[in-house]
Amino acid sequence: MPTPVTCSNVSQNSATISLLRRLFGLFRPYWHLSLQALLAIFAIDLFDVASPKVLERLIDQAIPQRDILLLTLLAFLLFAIPVLSGIVGIAKSYLDVALSQHMMHDLRVGIYDRLQQVSLRFYTSQRTGEIISRLTNDINGVEDIVKNTISQMVSNIIKIALVLVLMFSMSIPLTLLCLVLVPFFLFLSRSVGSSFRTTSALRQELLAEVSAHLEQTLTISGALLIKSFGRQQDERTHLTHASKQLVRVQIRQTMRGRWFMLMLHLFFSAVPACIYYLGGRQVIGGTVQLGQLVAFIALQAILFPAFRSLLDIHVSLQTALALFERLFAYLDLPLEINEESGAVELSEVQGHIRFRHVSFSYHPGRPVLCDIDVEIQPGQLVALVGPSGAGKTTTTYLLPRLYDVEEGAVEIDGHDVRSLALASLAHHIGIVPQETYLLHTTVRENILYGHPEATEEEMVTAAQAACIHERILELPQGYDTVVGPRGYLLSGGEKQRIAIARVLLKNPRILILDEATSSLDTHAERLIQTALARLQRSRTTIAIAHRLSTVLAADQILVLDQGRIVERGTHTDLISLGGLYAYLYKEQVR
Ligand code: ATP
Numbered sequence: 001m002p003t004p005v006t007c008s009n010v011s012q013n014s015a016t017i018s019l020l021r022r023l024f025g026l027f028r029p030y031w032h033l034s035l036q037a038l039l040a041i042f043a044i045d046l047f048d049v050a051s052p053k054v055l056e057r058l059i060d061q062a063i064p065q066r067d068i069l070l071l072t073l074l075a076f077l078l079f080a081i082p083v084l085s086g087i088v089g090i091a092k093s094y095l096d097v098a099l100s101q102h103m104m105h106d107l108r109v110g111i112y113d114r115l116q117q118v119s120l121r122f123y124t125s126q127r128t129g130e131i132i133s134r135l136t137n138d139i140n141g142v143e144d145i146v147k148n149t150i151s152q153m154v155s156n157i158i159k160i161a162l163v164l165v166l167m168f169s170m171s172i173p174l175t176l177l178c179l180v181l182v183p184f185f186l187f188l189s190r191s192v193g194s195s196f197r198t199t200s201a202l203r204q205e206l207l208a209e210v211s212a213h214l215e216q217t218l219t220i221s222g223a224l225l226i227k228s229f230g231r232q233q234d235e236r237t238h239l240t241h242a243s244k245q246l247v248r249v250q251i252r253q254t255m256r257g258r259w260f261m262l263m264l265h266l267f268f269s270a271v272p273a274c275i276y277y278l279g280g281r282q283v284i285g286g287t288v289q290l291g292q293l294v295a296f297i298a299l300q301a302i303l304f305p306a307f308r309s310l311l312d313i314h315v316s317l318q319t320a321l322a323l324f325e326r327l328f329a330y331l332d333l334p335l336e337i338n339e340e341s342g343a344v345e346l347s348e349v350q351g352h353i354r355f356r357h358v359s360f361s362y363h364p365g366r367p368v369l370c371d372i373d374v375e376i377q378p379g380q381l382v383a384l385v386g387p388s389g390a391g392k393t394t395t396t397y398l399l400p401r402l403y404d405v406e407e408g409a410v411e412i413d414g415h416d417v418r419s420l421a422l423a424s425l426a427h428h429i430g431i432v433p434q435e436t437y438l439l440h441t442t443v444r445e446n447i448l449y450g451h452p453e454a455t456e457e458e459m460v461t462a463a464q465a466a467c468i469h470e471r472i473l474e475l476p477q478g479y480d481t482v483v484g485p486r487g488y489l490l491s492g493g494e495k496q497r498i499a500i501a502r503v504l505l506k507n508p509r510i511l512i513l514d515e516a517t518s519s520l521d522t523h524a525e526r527l528i529q530t531a532l533a534r535l536q537r538s539r540t541t542i543a544i545a546h547r548l549s550t551v552l553a554a555d556q557i558l559v560l561d562q563g564r565i566v567e568r569g570t571h572t573d574l575i576s577l578g579g580l581y582a583y584l585y586k587e588q589v590r
Contacts, residue, residue: 019325022328023324027099029102033098037092040095041151041154041158042158043085044089045155047081047082048302049159049166049302050077051081051298052294052299054077054078055298056292056294058071058078058291059295060289060290062074092151096146097147100143100147103146107139107331108135111139114333115330115333117335118333119335120397121336121403127215127216128216129213133204133207133208133212134330137211139327141320142327149320152313156310159303159306160307163300163306166299167296167299167303170292170299171279171292173278174278174279174296177275178303178304190314192256192257193317195256196257196318197318197322198322199249199256200318200323202249204322206249207246209242210239210243213235213238214239219485219486257312257315260315272297272301272304275300276297336403343419343420343421343422344421344424345423345424346421346424349412349413350378350413350509351376351378351509351510351539352375352376352377352411352413352414353374353375353376353410353542354375354409354411355410358373358405358407358408358410359407360398360403360405360406362394362403367563368394376540376542378540379539381541381543381553381556382541382554382555382556382558383556383558384543384545384558385545385551385557385558386559390560390562390563391562391563395542396431396514399429400429400431401418401425404418412425428509430503430507430510430539431512432499432503432512434544436487436492436498438483438490438495439483440482440483441483442477442479443475443498444459444479446487446502447462447463447505451507454505462501463498463501465531466498466504467531468501496528497527497528500528500535508539510540511541512543515545556569557569557570557581561580567580
């Protein structure tokens with residue numbers, strides 16, 4: 001029974017067509033390779049269908065006419081054709097792998113680029129393992145799709161067209177008999193295909209779930225958390241649950257495919273038997289020559305596997321579409337933080353900062369910052385204080401455009417940050433976050449990350465100013481010591497000082513400082529304070545202050561509460577005001 005045409009069918013079909021169009025668009029940059037692959041496929045298919053015709057002439061002409069020369073020539077062709085086909089096959093394998101690898105590279109880099117451009121909002125809503133899974137599991141699936149699914153689909157279409165032309169030219173009734181049940185199988189493969197697409201999407205989601213779980217639990221921090229809370233069994237159960245679901249989905253998908261294959265097999269066995277019977281009768285009746293029947297049977301032996309493979313490929317194509325849908329979803333991630341055309345490149349920055357009546361929310365209708373209005377003069381130190389969750393970190397995010405304001409504007413030297421080139425903005429702002437992130441590489445590379453072209457001398461000077469040089473020299477390989485994943489070989493205070501050296505080397509005019517809350521011993525604390533004091537010298541600094549010393553030295557203290565500036569002034573002003581700041585200060589002193 002034909003499927004009723006509904007609105008959802010129509011929209012699903014048009015979505016599939018645009019998805020296919022986009023998928024084939026990935027071949028465009030490699031059109032010359034694609035064209036060569038197409039020619040190779042055509043040549044191989046031509047070789048395949050040529051053999052039965054050679055056979056026909058051999059049986060119906062060369063043998064009855066006792067033509068030894070023709071017999072020799074045809075016998076040689078029967079040998080030469082597979083040899084040539086094999087040689088072209090090697091070229092095609094090269095083209096397939098080159099095409100698939102180029103496309104995988106483009107997708108990998110394209111998605112990576114997109115992920116670099118999306119705002120922090122994306123990373124706060126996605127698990128790292130899920131992202132990694134898309135860049136690995138999903139992209140790896142592309143190779144099989146290009147090498148097998150698409151290549152075989154094209155090959156089978158060409159082969160079927162060539163074979164049908166020859167078969168129709170030999171016997172129309174027998175050809176029609178071959179084709180009689182094909183529409184039924186087309187319909188069947190369509191419905192199996194769409195269920196494959198669903199299970200395939202589910203399988204990729206489960207793979208991502210497993211990857212995300214592994215990523216969360218098999219890092220140093222994850223392992224530490226699990227061990228310290230004794231949650232090994234729970235984590236194992238979580239993994240087992242997802243992994244078992246994966247097993248079920250995989251078995252379901254494979255078995256559904258097998259039943260479909262069995263039905264195809266029955267069909268493809270029944271039709272040749274009919275042809276042998278009817279064609280045999282025609283040979284006995286003298287209306288068809290034996291060589292022609294042999295050639296016809298040889299051709300149908302090519303036709304049916306090609307049909308079968310094409311129907312099978314229709315099913316795999318659905319799997320491929322599910323995979324590409326996931327990849328394209330990442331390529332299409334909305335870019336919140338865009339660079340205006342003609343954005344301003346700032347070569348010099350004075351460091352004048354202005355927050356003009358800024359409001360912001362992470363989720364619509366739930367404001368995190370309301371009407372923040374602040375002016376910071378070049379070289380000033382401004383401290384942000386306030387209870388946890390007041391919006392201090394969020395305020396600092398708006399300056400380097402990690403997020404954009406919802407209302408108002410943030411300006412640097414009179415320029416709205418949204419009008420500045422993103423690279424130039426990043427160049428002039430240095431951030432020392434509360435949690436130091438070090439790359440799993442040498443101390444040297446970690447410090448040079450701030451300014452890769454810096455000389456050895458400049459790097460050492462930065463490390464000295466950050467009070468970490470002596471400590472680095474004590475490490476087994478000095479500056480060439482690998483710091484371990486996330487810098488786990490170093491203490492919290494040491495990592496922080498390396499982060500300070502990194503920013504010192506970058507030498508930005510504006511500094512955002514999120515002081516670490518973890519308490520350090522007096523010596524480490526003093527080293528950090530010295531490093532920070534050197535870092536802040538002659539820069540405009542916005543410091544999220546957890547230490548009293550920063551607050552005392554600040555030119556301006558902004559007290560935030562529930563996203564609003566409730567008090568502002570110097571330490572002395574605010575103490576005499578006797579409000580929230582005075583309360584927080586007394587609490588800290590106590
Ligand atoms: P703390 O001193 O504890 O670091 P804070 O003053 O720096 O706090 P913010 O980190 O700016 O506060 O957070 C302000 C509010 O925004 C909090 O209620 C927090 O839960 C919320 N928030 C922070 N980041 C996000 C996010 N990515 N998505 C949604 N809400 C967020």
